[in-house]
Amino acid sequence: MVETITPMQMRELEADAISSGLTTGRDLMERAGAGVVDAILAKWPTKADAPRRAVVLCGPGNNGGDGFVVARLLLEKGWSVVVGFYGDAAKLPPDARENHDRWAKLGPVVPFPPQDTYEPFLAGFEPGALLIDALFGIGLTRPIAVDLSTAVLGLAINNFANDWNIVAVDVPSGLDAETGTLLCGPPPHPGVATAADLTVTFHAPKTGHMQNEGPAVCGELVVADIGLGPAA
Numbered sequence: 001m002v003e004t005i006t007p008m009q010m011r012e013l014e015a016d017a018i019s020s021g022l023t024t025g026r027d028l029m030e031r032a033g034a035g036v037v038d039a040i041l042a043k044w045p046t047k048a049d050a051p052r053r054a055v056v057l058c059g060p061g062n063n064g065g066d067g068f069v070v071a072r073l074l075l076e077k078g079w080s081v082v083v084g085f086y087g088d089a090a091k092l093p094p095d096a097r098e099n100h101d102r103w104a105k106l107g108p109v110v111p112f113p114p115q116d117t118y119e120p121f122l123a124g125f126e127p128g129a130l131l132i133d134a135l136f137g138i139g140l141t142r143p144i145a146v147d148l149s150t151a152v153l154g155l156a157i158n159n160f161a162n163d164w165n166i167v168a169v170d171v172p173s174g175l176d177a178e179t180g181t182l183l184c185g186p187p188p189h190p191g192v193a194t195a196a197d198l199t200v201t202f203h204a205p206k207t208g209h210m211q212n213e214g215p216a217v218c219g220e221l222v223v224a225d226i227g228l229g230p231a232a
């Protein structure tokens with residue numbers, strides 16, 4: 001059984017690997033994005049055969065950065081991809097900013113929650129499309145704003161009928177990656193923004209994936225190797 005690690009331990013592992021020159025934040029992010037795409041194609045082989053459509057929701061930090069990598073890699077595989085961005089490009093951390101800018105040269109970055117219509121996220125989307133949650137990862141520190149989680153749920157519910165699959169990058173947004181509790185605001189805060197079919201985390205499961213609400217909201221948990229050495 002692979003050991004779980006805390007988000008803090010993960011950050012220490014990443015910082016040590018970067019400071020020792022073993023890798024860079026940029027490479028870790030690229031490998032994280034590639035690990036998410038590999039896990040998607042392994043879980044749904046039919047999506048590998050026929051490129052599909054994906055809505056990637058990117059947040060204001062490095063979890064969002066992973067999402068921009070996923071968007072680019074899926075586009076390179078022939079997928080039709082739109083990014084919904086909850087954040088300010090000027091305030092993104094460097095690696096995430098670099099991947100935001102790389103994506104913005106290839107495809108749309110639409111503000112999320114949508115200003116007036118969901119149309120940019122729904123146009124031409126068919127059953128089996130993917131909703132990829134790269135809003136928040138281990139950096140979630142407080143309840144998700146109600147307007148954001150309501151918009152995510154609105155998008156997801158709006159398309160459950162269309163048999164969309166939901167993929168969480170690192171952590172389903174709203175789940176505390178250490179405790180496995182939902183960082184919920186006061187009612188009617190819907191809690192976790194997305195309950196995933198698949199969660200792809202990096203290097204090792206986090207404590208929050210495996211306890212309290214974690215198992216229920218993560219769906220299938222896949223651990224991707226991002227080059228930090230042997231898993232814990």
Ligand SMILES: NC(=O)C1=CN([C@@H]2O[C@H](COP(=O)(O)OP(=O)(O)OC[C@H]3O[C@@H](n4cnc5c(N)ncnc54)[C@H](OP(=O)(O)O)[C@@H]3O)[C@@H](O)[C@H]2O)[C@H](O)CC1
Pocket residue numbers: 014025028029032059060061062063064066093135136137138139140141142143144145169170171202
């Ligand atoms: N080298 C690396 O660190 C790698 C990280 N990976 C991925 O990065 C995330 C962790 O990234 P981080 O930027 O630390 O945090 P998040 O992206 O999870 O959170 C984004 C920022 O959001 C802010 N925040 C927190 N809670 C909320 C909230 N409820 N509403 C709005 N905004 C919120 C917070 O900033 P504040 O200053 O506002 O607190 C966060 O900074 C990790 O999960 C991985 O996906 C790579 O995979 C590997 C390399």
Ligand SMILES: [K+]
Pocket residue numbers: 063133134135136137168169170171172173
């Ligand atoms: K996420």
